Amino acid sequence: MSDAPAIELRGISKAFGPVQANRDISLSVARGTIHGIVGENGAGKSTLMSILYGFYKADRGEIWINGAPTQIPDSQAAIRAGIGMVHQHFKLVENFTVLENVILGAEDGAMLRPSLAKARKLLGDLSEEYGLKVDPDAVIEDLSVGHQQRVEILKQLYRHADILILDEPTGVLTPAEADQLFRILERLRAEGKTIILITHKLREIMEITDTVSVMRRGEMTNTVKTAETSPAELAEMMVGRKVLLQVDKTQAQPGEVVLKVENLRVLRGGVERLKGVSFEIRRGEILGIAGVAGNGQTELLEVLGGMITAQGGTVQLFGAPLDITGRMANGQTRRAMGIGHVPEDRQTEGLIMPFEAWENVAFGYHADPKFRAGALMDNAAIKADCADKMARYDVRPPNPRLPARNFSGGNQQKIVVAREMDRAPDLLLVGQPTRGVDIGAIEFIHKQIIALRDQGKAILLVSVELDEIMGLSDRIAVMFDGQIMGERLPQDTDQNALGLLMAGVTEGAA
Amino acid sequence: MDFLTILQILDSTVRLATPLLLACLAGLWSERAGIFDIGLEGKMLIAAFFAAAIAYTSGSVWVGLFAGIAASMVLAVLHGLASITFRGNQLISGVAINFLAAGLAVVIAQTWFAQGGRTPQLPSEARFANIELPGAATRIRDIAQQGPLGQIYSELISGHSILVYLALACVPLTWWVLYRTRFGLRLRAVGENPAAVDTAGISVMGLRFAAVMIAGVLCGIAGAYLSTALSSGFVKDMSAGRGFIALAALIFAKWRPWYALSACLLFGFFDAVGNRYQNIQLGDFIVPVQFMQALPYILVVIVLAGLVGKAIPPRAGGEPYVKER
Numbered sequence: 001m002s003d004a005p006a007i008e009l010r011g012i013s014k015a016f017g018p019v020q021a022n023r024d025i026s027l028s029v030a031r032g033t034i035h036g037i038v039g040e041n042g043a044g045k046s047t048l049m050s051i052l053y054g055f056y057k058a059d060r061g062e063i064w065i066n067g068a069p070t071q072i073p074d075s076q077a078a079i080r081a082g083i084g085m086v087h088q089h090f091k092l093v094e095n096f097t098v099l100e101n102v103i104l105g106a107e108d109g110a111m112l113r114p115s116l117a118k119a120r121k122l123l124g125d126l127s128e129e130y131g132l133k134v135d136p137d138a139v140i141e142d143l144s145v146g147h148q149q150r151v152e153i154l155k156q157l158y159r160h161a162d163i164l165i166l167d168e169p170t171g172v173l174t175p176a177e178a179d180q181l182f183r184i185l186e187r188l189r190a191e192g193k194t195i196i197l198i199t200h201k202l203r204e205i206m207e208i209t210d211t212v213s214v215m216r217r218g219e220m221t222n223t224v225k226t227a228e229t230s231p232a233e234l235a236e237m238m239v240g241r242k243v244l245l246q247v248d249k250t251q252a253q254p255g256e257v258v259l260k261v262e263n264l265r266v267l268r269g270g271v272e273r274l275k276g277v278s279f280e281i282r283r284g285e286i287l288g289i290a291g292v293a294g295n296g297q298t299e300l301l302e303v304l305g306g307m308i309t310a311q312g313g314t315v316q317l318f319g320a321p322l323d324i325t326g327r328m329a330n331g332q333t334r335r336a337m338g339i340g341h342v343p344e345d346r347q348t349e350g351l352i353m354p355f356e357a358w359e360n361v362a363f364g365y366h367a368d369p370k371f372r373a374g375a376l377m378d379n380a381a382i383k384a385d386c387a388d389k390m391a392r393y394d395v396r397p398p399n400p401r402l403p404a405r406n407f408s409g410g411n412q413q414k415i416v417v418a419r420e421m422d423r424a425p426d427l428l429l430v431g432q433p434t435r436g437v438d439i440g441a442i443e444f445i446h447k448q449i450i451a452l453r454d455q456g457k458a459i460l461l462v463s464v465e466l467d468e469i470m471g472l473s474d475r476i477a478v479m480f481d482g483q484i485m486g487e488r489l490p491q492d493t494d495q496n497a498l499g500l501l502m503a504g505v506t507e508g509a510a
Numbered sequence: 511m512d513f514l515t516i517l518q519i520l521d522s523t524v525r526l527a528t529p530l531l532l533a534c535l536a537g538l539w540s541e542r543a544g545i546f547d548i549g550l551e552g553k554m555l556i557a558a559f560f561a562a563a564i565a566y567t568s569g570s571v572w573v574g575l576f577a578g579i580a581a582s583m584v585l586a587v588l589h590g591l592a593s594i595t596f597r598g599n600q601l602i603s604g605v606a607i608n609f610l611a612a613g614l615a616v617v618i619a620q621t622w623f624a625q626g627g628r629t630p631q632l633p634s635e636a637r638f639a640n641i642e643l644p645g646a647a648t649r650i651r652d653i654a655q656q657g658p659l660g661q662i663y664s665e666l667i668s669g670h671s672i673l674v675y676l677a678l679a680c681v682p683l684t685w686w687v688l689y690r691t692r693f694g695l696r697l698r699a700v701g702e703n704p705a706a707v708d709t710a711g712i713s714v715m716g717l718r719f720a721a722v723m724i725a726g727v728l729c730g731i732a733g734a735y736l737s738t739a740l741s742s743g744f745v746k747d748m749s750a751g752r753g754f755i756a757l758a759a760l761i762f763a764k765w766r767p768w769y770a771l772s773a774c775l776l777f778g779f780f781d782a783v784g785n786r787y788q789n790i791q792l793g794d795f796i797v798p799v800q801f802m803q804a805l806p807y808i809l810v811v812i813v814l815a816g817l818v819g820k821a822i823p824p825r826a827g828g829e830p831y832v833k834e835r
Contacts, residue, residue, distance in 0.1 A: 076711030091706040093699045104699050105710025107692040
């Protein structure tokens with residue numbers, strides 16, 4: 001049966017309560033190929049793979065491995081069937097050595113020594129064979145993320161996995177590490193291994209896969225040969241309509257000055273993070289702050305958002321001074337003044353992950369009269385408001401009772417965006433609005449930002465994605481080492497010129 | 511202070527360190543698997559009571575020992591159910607066990623023996639006798655005649671109950687199992703990152719229960735030692751916070767078996783010094799007996815206040831494991 005597909009899924013369905021995560025999915029992956037699965041966050045990719053790896057049990061459907069029907073009730077069964085999974089968040093014991101992590105659960109006997117000796121030898125062979133160089137005695141937490149991922153792959157190979165599932169493997173890697181990973185995957189394919197690659201980065205799909213399947217809202221909509229498709233077509237299949245990879249907007253109509261920042265200085269941990277920053281933003285205008293992460297953008301957002309205090313400088317909102325040092329410098333007061341803030345890190349600053357969506361939607365605005373019933377909170381009103389926002393901001397699943405952590409990254413971000421933007425604040429602070437967000441949601445969030453601008457609001461956009469800065473901003477300021485190196489108009493500059501500024505090189509000096 | 515006095519203090523150090531060591535190792539097993547156990551105290555106490563009570567009624571110290579272990583294991587199962595199966599808060603479960611044991615032991619003691627919540631004085635066959643190793647002198651007068659090595663052998667090494675030697679043997683045994691066997695590797699892994707263990711296809715619950723049960727056995731021995739070896743009978747609150755001192759020793763030891771031995775010996779030493787020197791005269795000032803007796807507890811506070819440097823507990827400690835993708 002050597003020509004039987006390595007994996008064949010037939011009619012897999014899985015529901016979590018009312019949410020149909022997978023609906024009648026059939027998939028066939030030929031041996032010795034790399035098969036990509038793309039889809040927006042929440043499309044059901046991870047659920048499907050978890051079923052294949054025995055983490056969840058499908059409600060209906062069959063799994064065939066190498067032409068034989070196979071029951072996979074738990075991970076142990078998946079391992080026996082030759083399936084290995086490299087999770088997005090590595091399942092490694094951080095203070096164990098590479099060797100210990102590799103043998104964990106696949107030891108040869110009750111004593112460790114012989115197992116370790118055998119594993120050391122086998123690991124050497126595997127490293128050699130697949131170009132996966134790792135020091136077997138290194139402790140995991142001392143390794144780079146890329147090397148930790150190699151350990152995960154070695155772990156699967158040590159368990160004789162013929163089918164490797166990689167869930168968003170490049171999300172945490174630098175571009176160079178991602179390239180190395182792809183070389184390794186190519187080698188694994190050449191050795192006859194079958195690889196399933198889950199990603200939402202279309203570039204990677206085009207680069208490495210042989211075939212690709214698209215998932216949307218729990219269904220597998222298409223399976224095509226990679227060579228016969230294009231990123232635009234895939235994007236369209238993922239989202240179910242044409243996607244504008246470029247943002248569409250009209251010329252800005254700047255009005256009066258909303259925010260005027262002068263000579264702002266912030267110390268943190270004894271280091272001066274903002275060294276006299278000055279700029280202004282007008283109504284109907286998006287000011288983009290470009291820069292390599294860690295050059296003061298975070299502090300700028302936090303001081304304007306009222307999360308930290310400044311050590312010097314002035315900030316004016318509509319000409320009136322804003323307290324940036326005293327008791328009134330807090331998020332509550334800022335919100336009351338009409339400043340919305342989509343923080344850079346939605347998981348720690350934007351949401352309380354174990355709290356339900358409706359609670360998260362009320363944060364910061366819980367004192368609003370329409371959310372109150374006397375001294376108490378009007379929970380029914382908050383839930384209704386949340387359901388309404390979820391519908392308008394396309395949050396999926398639209399269930400106000402679901403804890404924030406159970407939403408995908410893009411949908412979590414939409415919850416934050418809905419909360420902060422729905423009141424049409426005069427000034428919106430946005431940090432990394434689309435970090436870890438899939439393309440459908442990126443397009444949606446970008447449109448919301450432009451729409452707010454067109455309502456005559458001022459927007460401060462901080463992003464490390466140059467594409468995003470170039471696409472959205474009406475003016476671009478580049479930060480380097482706590483200072484603004486210069487301002488450019490997007491139509492008058494390009495990524496190279498901005499890149500130089502981001503590295504601290506000004507024309508005068510160059 | 512002569513050599514023999516020092517030996518006598520060290521001898522009593524070993525005696526007093528034994529219950530700490532057993533409890534500390536119990537905590538080590540449990541916490542290495544990611545289950546915090548502040549119920550060591552309660553498990554010890556209930557074991558102390560049942561060991562004494564059953565040893566008294568049966569007339570056999572061994573039957574008493576097993577009764578004590580069984581009682582401790584019942585509480586361990588309770589802790590396991592609450593914190594592993596039902597993913598409850600491990601600290602609260604531990605506190606509940608402490609209260610339960612403290613109340614239950616006294617109430618049952620009163621019902622059975624009607625002596626004000628204590629067991630009757632145990633006759634010698636219901637106690638663990640001290641084992642005199644071959645060739646050891648037993649009487650102080652004879653020991654005083656010996657050379658230093660003979661004195662060390664007779665006074666310090668010989669003449670403890672079997673449980674003391676058992677406790678000491680548990681140290682290398684624990685180390686060996688944890689670091690040299692498959693079970694130990696998995697157990698340590700489950701305390702650090704249960705998700706890694708789960709994805710490797712091993713039962714997180716099974717491992718954690720095993721660890722909690724081992725802790726139950728060790729606490730049982732510790733409790734039995736208190737009432738049938740260190741003293742002769744159970745009295746109210748006789749564990750006297752040893753379960754908590756054992757936890758402090760565990761932190762001091764950074765969750766390692768050999769360090770645990772040293773830490774427990776240190777705490778035992780302070781205990782012994784406090785017992786021996788009730789009043790110390792420093793010039794005109796007399797250090798009160800209360801201060802000397804409080805020494806081990808003061809040490810606990812100092813240790814916990816961070817004198818020991820950075821102690822990193824097992825990373826998944828205290829967290830119930832919930833399966834996630």
